Amino acid sequence: MSPYTREKVAIAVLWAAALLVLAGLLAIIIFLVIRGIGVIDAEFIFGMPRAGGRDGGIFPMIVGTLSIIVIAIAVAAPIGIGGGIYLSEYAGRHPLSRIITFGAEWLAGVPSIIFGLFGFAFFVVFLGWGLSILAGGMVLACMILNETIRTTQEAIKAVPTSYRAASYALGATKWQTVSRVVLKSAAPGILTGIILGIGRAAGETAAIMLTVGSFMALPTSLFSSARPMSLHLYLLAVSEVHEGAVARAFGTAVMLLLIVFAANLSAHAITRRFTRSLR
Amino acid sequence: MHHKLSEWVAERLLLATAMVSVVIIAFIIWTVFSAGLPLINEVGAFNFLFGMEWRPGRETFGIFPMLVGTLLVTALAMMISVPLGVLTAVFLAEIAPESVRNILRPATELLHGIPSVVYGFVGLMLLVPLIRTYLGPPGFSLLAGAIVLAIMALPTIITIAEDAIKAVPRSYKEASFALGATHWQTIRNVILPAALSGILAGVVLGSGRVIGETMAAIMVLGNIPRIPASLLDPIRPLTSNIALEMAYAPLGPHRQALFATGIVLFIVISLLIFIADRLRRGQ
Numbered sequence: 069m070s071p072y073t074r075e076k077v078a079i080a081v082l083w084a085a086a087l088l089v090l091a092g093l094l095a096i097i098i099f100l101v102i103r104g105i106g107v108i109d110a111e112f113i114f115g116m117p118r119a120g121g122r123d124g125g126i127f128p129m130i131v132g133t134l135s136i137i138v139i140a141i142a143v144a145a146p147i148g149i150g151g152g153i154y155l156s157e158y159a160g161r162h163p164l165s166r167i168i169t170f171g172a173e174w175l176a177g178v179p180s181i182i183f184g185l186f187g188f189a190f191f192v193v194f195l196g197w198g199l200s201i202l203a204g205g206m207v208l209a210c211m212i213l214n215e216t217i218r219t220t221q222e223a224i225k226a227v228p229t230s231y232r233a234a235s236y237a238l239g240a241t242k243w244q245t246v247s248r249v250v251l252k253s254a255a256p257g258i259l260t261g262i263i264l265g266i267g268r269a270a271g272e273t274a275a276i277m278l279t280v281g282s283f284m285a286l287p288t289s290l291f292s293s294a295r296p297m298s299l300h301l302y303l304l305a306v307s308e309v310h311e312g313a314v315a316r317a318f319g320t321a322v323m324l325l326l327i328v329f330a331a332n333l334s335a336h337a338i339t340r341r342f343t344r345s346l347r
Numbered sequence: 348m349h350h351k352l353s354e355w356v357a358e359r360l361l362l363a364t365a366m367v368s369v370v371i372i373a374f375i376i377w378t379v380f381s382a383g384l385p386l387i388n389e390v391g392a393f394n395f396l397f398g399m400e401w402r403p404g405r406e407t408f409g410i411f412p413m414l415v416g417t418l419l420v421t422a423l424a425m426m427i428s429v430p431l432g433v434l435t436a437v438f439l440a441e442i443a444p445e446s447v448r449n450i451l452r453p454a455t456e457l458l459h460g461i462p463s464v465v466y467g468f469v470g471l472m473l474l475v476p477l478i479r480t481y482l483g484p485p486g487f488s489l490l491a492g493a494i495v496l497a498i499m500a501l502p503t504i505i506t507i508a509e510d511a512i513k514a515v516p517r518s519y520k521e522a523s524f525a526l527g528a529t530h531w532q533t534i535r536n537v538i539l540p541a542a543l544s545g546i547l548a549g550v551v552l553g554s555g556r557v558i559g560e561t562m563a564a565i566m567v568l569g570n571i572p573r574i575p576a577s578l579l580d581p582i583r584p585l586t587s588n589i590a591l592e593m594a595y596a597p598l599g600p601h602r603q604a605l606f607a608t609g610i611v612l613f614i615v616i617s618l619l620i621f622i623a624d625r626l627r628r629g630q
């Protein structure tokens with residue numbers, strides 16, 4: 069084969085690989101949407117489950133998912149943003165920064181079932197919170213922390229040095245510069261990270277299973293057990309085959325997909341506006 | 348003076364938040380190890396790792412079939428995921444027109460964002476029945492798991508490999524073109540070798556994702572703790588062992604054995620993360 073034929077074959081193979089990846093994603097989405105979109109209506113979203121979830125709606129599950137997300141974000145956002153600021157503005161070449169960065173990377177690689185074991189042993193048993201949305205939210209906070217730190221760092225990196233220089237030239241101190249100039253221009257980027265964290269938290273299941281329980285009623289306090297949508301989907305899918313359960317599982321899967329879609333889309337929209345405004 | 352104090356407080360507070368992830372890692376190690384090590388000490392590390400039988404009712408705890416299951420499904424998934432992922436990364440970094448890239452990159456992000464329980468559900472509803480009908484029962488199999496987990500590892504491999512390829516200095520490429528090499532020759536002989544350690548880091552982290560995957564694994568692998576004889580046999584990976592039995596394992600040796608399974612999993616994953624970190628810094 070001449071180098072030019074090879075070139076053509078190789079490029080065709082590269083195109084094929086990329087199209088195969090796209091086709092895989094499309095197949096997953098189309099399959100779920102065809103079987104699940106018809107299930108979703110007002111009764112499904114706002115109704116209470118009946119017959120162990122085989123009939124009725126998933127309102128308590130939606131509330132369960134939302135409550136653990138709120139807890140997770142409320143805890144992870146301030147800590148992650150603080151950590152990101154420290155790493156990009158203060159740490160410099162300090163040896164500690166290497167340890168902290170590696171710790172965050174390590175945390176990002178720990179499987180969710182290990183987070184589940186940790187959450188169970190620490191929040192549920194050791195702190196005595198029981199299977200609860202508080203325990204689940206705290207575990208989720210630990211799981212999305214790395215992403216918050218990383219996106220904060222990236223957003224801060226994108227802030228032009230001239231902004232900082234201008235602030236210092238006006239006599240501002242370091243903290244004044246960071247809090248009033250750097251953070252302000254990095255805010256959209258940081259928000260993107262938080263939104264993606266919401267998407268991740270909504271779909272998390274294994275850690276939730278060991279820390280939130282699977283109680284189907286509406287949660288009434290931070291210490292209530294609940295059954296978030298992701299866990300509900302799993303329990304419906306592996307329960308004995310029942311038409312109503314399968315239909316509701318598809319509906320729940322599409323709801324989760326919609327949340328992830330919405331998170332990715334809004335993250336993109338923010339990024340696009342932000343990069344334009346910087347120019 | 349007032350300014351100096353607030354500067355000092357701000358820096359210390361920020362340092363404290365930055366330390367949280369390290370503290371969490373320490374807490375994970377402390378809680379999981381202290382709950383699982385007593386059992387490993389009692390049974391013996393060798394018997395625990397290489398024991399062929401897992402019978403919590405008889406207090407027999409051997410995880411060897413699950414170790415083998417995890418390794419097999421990971422190896423198979425990587426056989427699909429690595430070529431597909433690296434080719435896609437090369438495509439994104441070198442070939443793709445702007446318009447295609449603008450579709451493919453968000454698509455990769457979406458693949459990354461889809462929850463594992465949703466992947467497992469699609470596998471359970473689509474792939475498992477297909478395998479059962481066309482290749483033979485039970486459908487819950489090593490093969491089903493390898494395919495589902497391969498798709499899940501793709502975004503990690505694509506993203507990290509693409510970054511590695513894009514980090515190759517432009518001058519390398521220009522030198523190769525100047526010598527009369529075609530684009531593909533340049534990719535193969537110059538860009539890929541230069542990006543190799545970064546690509547390997549992506550492969551290692553992708554394997555980590557497969558090894559640690561729980562929900563998708565539970566839903567399609569069949570969960571029988573036996574060494575499989577064929578691609579169509581069910582297996583039980585380490586992750587599923589914990590998730591399946593934690594819900595009912597009473598306080599005592601059974602629960603300790605699940606934490607001990609977690610210790611093994613944690614050590615394997617941590618080794619992979621160390622290796623990937625080394626590889627990435629090597630580039």
